[in-house]
Amino acid sequence: MSSDVVLVQNPIEETRHEEVFDHQDQPKKQKSSFEKLRRHDSLDLESATVPGHHDRGSQRSVILQLAFQSIGxxxxxxxxxxxxxxxxxFPSGxxxxxxxxxxxxxxxxxxxxxxxxxYVFIVLRxxxxxxxxxxxxxxLICRYAKAGLIPSQQAEDYNVSKFKLELPSNRLKRASRLKSMLENSNFAKIFLLLVAMLGTSMVIGDGILTPCISVLSAVGxxxxxxxxxxxxxxxxxxxxxxxxxxxxQRFGTDKVGYSFAxxxxxxxxxxxxxxxxxxxxxxxxxxKAINPKYIIDYFKxxxxDAWVSLGGVVLAITGAEALFADxxxxxxxxxxxxxxxxTYPAIMLxxxxxxxxxxxxxxxxxDAFYKSVPGPLFWPMFVVAVAAAIxxxxAMISGSFSIIHQSLSLGCFPRVKVVHTSTKYEGQVYIPEVNYLLMLACIGxxxxxxxxxxxxxxxxIAVIFVMSLTSSLLVVVMIMIWKTNILxxxxxVLTIGSVELIYLSSVLYKIDQGGYLPLAFAAVLMIVMxxxxxxxxxxxxxxxxxxISSEKLKNTNFTRIPGLAMFYSELxxxxxxxxxxxxENVxxxxxxxxxxxxxxLPISRVPIEERFLFRRVEPRELNVFRCVVRYGYTDVHNERDSFEKTFLERLKEFIKKDTWLTQMQAQKGATTEKDTELEDGFEHDHNAKQDGEGEQEEVVRKEIELVEQACQAGVVHLxxxxxxxxxxGAGVGKKFLIDYAYNFMKKNLRQTDKVFEIPHNRLLKVGMTYEL
Known part of the structure; x- marks a missing residue:
């Protein structure tokens, strides 16, 4: 992909875009993909065909139903x-x-x-x-600028249906400069990741404090x-x-969630x-308080004391970030x-x-809230208040699970088991270890x-910190992705940004009165992440x-044993x-x-049709393939559908396409060589084409038969x-980081086979020590 192509997404459109390729154009697309495959040494055959992906219905009744459910x-x-x-x-009256x-x-x-x-009119978009x-x-930022720190970008990833391309224009100069700065500065990449980590840590801290303050206030x-x-x-x-x-929590939000509305x-x-x-x-x-003059008089x-009291005013917007997160x-x-x-009219009233x-x-x-409740309504209000607090x-606990799940996808959190609790709603997950730690923190x-x-x-502090970080990232999105007018x-920045900074300065004043708590939570989580x-x-x-190069694999002496081996690697x-x-050992x-x-991938979901990308490791006779299984940051890895079954179906499809593309490439080369002799050799070419098609079908049949026989002999997960x-020669800091801190977390958390639900009776672990 050329460097002058900029990736953008229209922030206003709610519907998901899909590309539909005409059947007649498919060979052309596949040929292009084939050429790119040979050029980039990557995996991109399957990304050439993108089936339609349907979104939620946009009918008015569906929107109203979702609006009702969102209340809960x-x-x-x-x-x-x-x-x-x-x-x-007014803590002092x-x-x-x-x-x-x-x-x-x-x-x-x-x-x-x-x-x-x-939030409602800007951030949600x-x-x-x-x-x-x-x-x-x-x-979003990582998708439109190569700001990720792991060098795993591939040309075919941009063909996933969640991406959209826009050709450059004069309006993009400012965006291009910011994009270039992010891509070329390692400091900017690390800073951006740390901002995302800090925001995540603060939201999890919010998930700890919300149950405490809500339940205590209601029961009080x-x-x-x-x-x-x-x-x-x-x-x-x-x-x-x-x-x-x-x-x-283990039963999932889906079991009780929509009784909340x-x-x-x-x-x-x-x-x-x-x-x-x-x-x-x-x-x-x-x-008459709608007149902002009363704010000026209050500060005069x-x-x-008025500035310090802003820390209490911040509590009126707790949960605003949940609108965006959910x-x-x-x-x-x-x-x-x-x-x-x-919501807005009710809380204002x-x-x-x-x-x-x-x-x-x-x-x-x-005790202003309960004192202002009329006597006959006290007990009904008390019951409803406790229920609303729960x-x-x-909502915040479920949100913490979702955020940690997203952190896992970027390699920013130790591996923990993610349980998908709903067959209807993809985002509802439960993480046992995190649930236990959150419970202990809330009780404490x-x-x-x-x-x-x-x-x-x-x-x-937790609330306004997250809001300030969201505003910072949003400004980057405005400039680089939306190409918003600079004015x-x-x-x-001058209105909302400055207001949030004033509130942040106020809440930090109370850091010795409990304000240190979310900072301590965030510090611990940031260190772990x-x-x-x-x-x-x-x-x-x-x-x-x-x-290892494929040449070394080709020149190594080894024996072949029956069966299909799936070797898992980060690479x-x-x-x-x-x-x-x-x-060397086997x-x-x-x-x-x-x-x-x-x-x-830096996208929310990858459709199952676009999840598997294959490439053959040459020479062909080795029967060795590479496969990248792509997930979005909200996809759940341990799906209920059989991973092996889907994988084998996609592998067989790849063999058919790869054989077809190889044959097309060979024919293209032969046609070019004999272009001057086209008339005299027409009959010969026609017969050769028929023979080639027959050979192709035979090759495909034998390869698929080999794969099926290997499956029957047994599938082994390595x-x-x-x-x-x-x-x-490593320094003390590096030794502590790797030998003690990382290895302690690794030994006390789940291993790869438990995370991805690999069958134990067909699992073989291969151990090796890396000196970093």
Whole structure:
């Protein structure tokens, strides 16, 4: 692919594009692919045929149904924020009655600017073929600029139906400069990856804090009707609820997920209705807080205290990132509809109602939410609040699983088992080890901090940090992929970007009051991710530098034994060095051998029709192939469908196509040589063509028969298990990184065969030590 072709995606279109090739054009396309195959020493035959891929229906009824379902999955976190926001803003009480108007104005403009304008109308359009989140933005950038740190890019990857090409124009100069900078600067590549890691770590930290603060705030309301309920008992009840919540994760969101929507609809109806009731009962004049003048007055009166209180205002937009992260389960349009028609009006009415109540009851700010609930509605509201808090926790825990699953695909997280919990919804996964660690962390935070106010100090940092990182990546997407007008980019940075930086400065002020917690979580996760990714890249580069040529394989003496061997390797191009180690000690090859590489593309999903890419290792008589099995970052590897069955079907198809292409190439060469003798040799050429077709069919039949016989003799999975040690002369830091930190994680987590569900009775491990 020429360097002047730029990859782009239209951010506005929600439908997925597909290329349809006319049958008559297929030989031309295949011939082109064949030529590229010979030129690039890569795997690209199968990518020439891209069958249609259907998207969700766009009918209005389907969109409305998805909008309803999204209420139960997306809005649990931001919907339960009214439980604790005012208490977080006024921890020492209200000093001036007009401060309530200033704070209400701050809440109104913060939610409108960040939730509505930034996320609903801008960020949601930066989805990656329907997927959202920090890694979705990172993958977009890596796809349009070669900013990945693993040298596994292949020409045929750009032919996957998730990619789209656009020819360069004058509008792309700025984008091309940024693209060039990312591709040519190793520092920029590492920095970009660290930003994605940090954002991921903060979201996981959010997944730890959300259950704690939501459940504690909801359960704490019981003190209103049971004054004898002590803080210790409330903490105990909250811990019990959290333990039950994590125990039920193994059953998957699909089992209970869409029963959440009616509960949250009731919740939003309650808080919106009670907000209207309180507005008219206590002080209808609070609606004048729409005037931003009250924000200026608030800061004039309180100065530093007003700035510090911004950390509490941030709690009003917790969960805004979930809109983007969960867009893969729904559509952009459905989330926009549910936000604008249900969530935004309901939570704004809740905050307005509480402000009206506090104008008459300034001393009740610590328990403003439950105190403002009319007496007859208290118990129904309490039950619904606890249910909504559990739902909010469920959404963030599920989101943490999805994010870690995405991190795995980029080699940024130690291998753990990913369980696909739903046959209907691809993104719903469960990770046992992570679930256990999250449960311990949540119990520790709840028991240690005891109140929602203390947790709120920590919560704010995680929320605004992720938002700031999302904005940073979004600016890169705007310039490089969307080619947005520079004036709009500057306007975005000066308004939304500056507001987020002000909020970030405020929450960092409380770092000694609990704010260190998400930073500590993020630091631990970043260290784990960095260690794993660093050694993962070192191993890959070692294999690239020490790979075996096909010539060496051809000139090695070995015996052939019946059967089909599938040799797993990280290496996409060439034969891995561990296979040479195997051959030196065994000196035998199965009758059919396939080198399999599991590769993650910087796209959300790879259709099953485009997953397998084959290439023959010459000479043909060896019956040795290479296969790259490509996954997107949301694809689940241990699929329920038989991997072997699909693999063998694709291998047979490849043999047919490869034989056909070889014959076409031979005929093309023969035609060129005899072009001047076309008339005299017509009869001879016609007969030769018929003979060639007969020979081709015979070759295909024999090869497929050989593969089938090999399968009947037995399929063996050869897995390379590499131990890594620091090379001679390595420094103390490198020795600690490889010999202790990485090897400790590797020994205590799952091995390759467990991750990919390889049958144990047909598994053979080949060990080798790499000196990195």
């Amino acid at each position: 999955v997306v809005y649990g976190d931001i919907g339960t924020s009214p439980l604790y926001v005012y208490a977080g803003i 209200i000093k001036n009655k007009d401060d309530i108007l200033g704070v209400l104005s701050l809440i109104f403009y913060t939610i409108t600017l960040i939730l509505l304008i930034k 930066a989805n990656d073929n329907g997927e959202g989140g920090t890694f979705a933005l990172y993958s 309301g019981i003190k209103e009707k049971a004054p004898s309920m002590t803080e210790g008992r409330i903490v105990g009840i909250s811990v019990a609820i959290l333990v039950c919540l994590f125990m039920f 009616p509960i949250l609809c009731i919740w939003f109806a309650f808080i919106g209705g009670i907000g209207i009731y309180n507005l008219f009962k206590f002080d209808p004049t609070v609606v 009166r309180n100065k530093k 867009v893969g389960h729904f559509t952009v349009r459905s989330i926009q509809i549910s936000t604008c028609t249900v 809740a905050y307005i109602g509480q402000a009206s109540f506090l104008r008459k009851h300034e001393d009740l700010v610590p 739902i909010a926790s469920q 935070v709840t028991a240690g901090f005891k109140t929602s106010n203390n947790i709120g100090n920590a919560y704010g 709009f980019v500057i306007a975005y 960095y260690i794993w990714n660093n050694v993962y890249r070192r191993k890959y580069y070692y294999e690239v530098d020490h790979k 996409v191009q060439g034969i891995p060095p561990i296979f040479g180690h195997y051959l 000196s035998a090859l199965h009758s059919v051998l396939v080198f399999i590489s599991i590769k993650s 897995v390379g298990e590499t131990d890594v040690i620091a090379g001679k």
